[in-house]
Amino acid sequence: MTLTTQRIACLGGIYSNHLALAAALDDARQRGVDAIYCLGDFGAFGPHPNRSLELLRDNDVVCIQGNYDHSIGHGLDDCQCGYTDPRDNYFAQISYDYTLTNTDSDHRSWMRSLPESLRLEWGDTKLLLSHGSPRKMNEFLWESTTSTQFLDHLADQFEADCMLVTHTGIKWQRELSRGRQLVNIGVLGRPENDGTTHIWYTLLEQNESGLHAEFVPVAYDHHTLAKEMRAERLPEEFVETVLTGWWTTCLEILPSKERRRGKF
16 A cells, blocks of 8 residues: 555553543544554453444544454453453453453454554555454554664564554554664553553654654543443453553563563
């Protein structure tokens, strides 16, 4: 696919946070984006998964499939999230079972139809959109443990000038050799384990100096989301994260450097 636009928005990890998604879509439109892309994981964590799916589809967001969407679409037993810790998997299963039960069949069929990656030609720049990494849908690319050499290898292997990923829940970017780059675009579904309640998406813009990525913070009505989560009897640990900005679950997957930034 060839892009003729100047500015695009990239969203990651919606996690059924329809209020954050609506706020981010409005913010991106006000910034004059020409297109919006979502890198997957529409469900999990939050309430009422159909609401986020309706927003994505009604607003013509171009989507690829994350591990969650592959599982929900095919009715699998778990989210294929890649966790290894029993506590992480316990909460992941609660979230997955809720999302699977509350996602309409039409949305599940749509998720099955989505590609696992997307290639875009933007001027002379080759973009590759993936969920976890170009080689594996549920691979975690952490800033502290992912080497530049490995990322250069991926860029060579998949012939990409800019690789866009999500899945980890924490945004970061790195310049690679020959002017290439990796951008982890962050997630909309929950805050970034930093004690603030806002969420993040990424703006990409082409200018005379090349491709520029900007991480954009967005505030939303997280108190209403917390009320909806409690009404749906989702774990109080999830609600606490929404209200405080600190992760209380999915912590064991974090490398030591990223975990030390958090409260728990």
